[in-house]
Amino acid sequence: MQISESKRLFAHAQQFIPGGVNSPVRAFRAVGGEPLFIKKAEGAYLMDEDGNQFIELINSWGPMILGHNHPMIKEAVLKAMEDGTSFGAPTAKEIEIAELIVSMVPSVEKVRMVNSGTEATMSAIRVARGYTGRDKFIKMEGNYHGHGDSFLISAGSGAMTMGNPDSPGVTKGTAKDTLLAPYNDLEAIETLVAANKGEIAALILEPVPGNMGLCLPKAGYLQGLRDICTREGIVLIFDEVMTGFRLAKGGAQELFGVIPDMTTLGKIIGGGMPVGAYGGKKEIMEFVSPSGPVYQAGTLSGNPIAMAAGLAMLNHLNTHPEEYARLNHIGELISDGIMAINKELGLNYTVNRLGSMYSMFFTDQEVYDFATAKESDTALFGKYFQAMLKRGVYLAPSQFESLFLSTALSDELIHKILQAHRESMIELMH
Incomplete structure (x- = not known):
């Protein structure tokens, strides 16, 4: 079996960089598995060193509000x-x-x-x-x-x-x-x-x-x-x-x-x-x-x-103040879609959103501070992260990070994200 390029790079990186990464969350410790090494980003997509393409919802932790490589x-x-x-x-x-x-x-x-x-x-x-x-x-x-x-x-x-x-x-x-x-x-x-x-x-x-x-x-x-x-x-x-x-x-x-x-x-x-x-x-x-x-x-x-x-x-x-209306609309479509799918599946996880930032917490309790955030099932989040990744959606590799949306997300891509969410949640239930 041929080793993936990301796996090879991560093993090599650990010889010279603490933990193989230059910022801790990137190591995927909280979600299991090993990090993907990114080669290119364009619009709403990340491409890794193995040629895989992902719709991504981090946007370099926020700055790519118009999408990558604008x-x-x-x-x-x-x-x-x-x-x-x-x-x-x-x-x-x-x-x-x-x-x-x-x-x-x-x-x-x-x-x-x-x-x-x-x-x-x-x-x-x-x-x-x-x-x-x-x-x-x-x-x-x-x-x-x-x-x-x-x-x-x-x-x-x-x-x-x-x-x-x-x-x-x-x-x-x-x-x-x-x-x-x-x-x-x-x-x-x-x-x-x-x-x-x-x-x-x-x-x-x-x-x-x-x-x-x-x-x-x-x-x-x-x-x-x-x-x-x-x-x-x-x-x-x-x-x-x-x-x-x-x-x-x-x-x-x-x-x-x-x-x-x-x-x-x-x-x-x-x-x-x-x-x-x-x-x-x-x-x-x-x-x-x-x-x-x-x-x-x-x-x-x-x-x-x-x-x-x-x-x-x-x-x-x-x-272009209309960009904020578009961002809010994108955030609304995704968060409302996630909550509707969860409800349909009989799941009651907390979703917090404001404009183009949102988080889904694996808890049925309201999340409004550090203590309530820590009630989330982080192991279950890790499984969700991997399930979404498998379906071509790249999330923040931590329960304790907001997601950041960009104007590069078309209605078609939003549909793909919600479909991936549905399939991932069904996978987690079995």
Whole structure:
């Protein structure tokens, strides 16, 4: 029997790369089997090194909102490359994208470009501490803000999937300044604030978490956080690395009408290139060097290739609001279709959706925070993942990841996805 190219590459990779992958969830540990090595992506499809083609619902964990290898983005990148790939000096494109972000995101009056979501969140916390002169901050259990030391305390996403939410290497000194609260629980926030009066610099959260599977904020929750932070002089930070420019032009803050003090961004503003950003109120952002004393730097920050891709993507979304109606319609067709099939088969699994993000949890209980997400049957999810893969649909290889849809999904492809779901669920029942 001939070994598959993906299997051969994975065995080879493990000799030189920890676990054979450069990001833990990619290893397929949570779903069994071994990872597929991808050779090409186009539109709604991934193609692996063995020539297999899959309809995929991850879109590089969010940024490919228009589908893979979009001609507009490709043209912008190739044109930018004619002038060089990196300068380590200011460019006009940095101003253009900053002005565009400020015009689109309600909370952002000034913005600093970085290279990843992790850099964005680390920097935002540092700036909030510098601005307030306080050390502690609050994060929500199961919210994932990248792999900065301060954030790997009850983290979601890959940390959950690997069964290692509190990472070794994070010091007790770092951990003591991170205060934890359950998502969707305002009373817990009030308790933490009362116990740490005048010591809390910031409260950071994913307004719509996608890293413990998709969870939705309860009515009044985000506004309640806004009110507490305003009262206590705490910097409210929305981590919109996933939701920014995806749920609406102005992200979750526009959708829910709650304006944070600072926002972290990523994914879509790179159009597939490595990029992140953090921004917020002018008086807070003026604390960032060289305007102020809080230091943050990066040779590749504002990289001209990433800026060209991001400008093309954001300009398109800013001038084509109908894309959001289409995305919402696609999300509705898929999630409603899944729920209808489940009901027909006598299954009662929880499906959470908002716009073009959704998750199906293998539990019949409502999922609204870290504790309820963990009630899911992860072994059953692993079997479902493999059953869908066998039928040509590539899902996120973890129960604790949101799926991200793109405008490249036609009605025909949506029908194929739902047919694969039906067949997979029947297979799981027998």
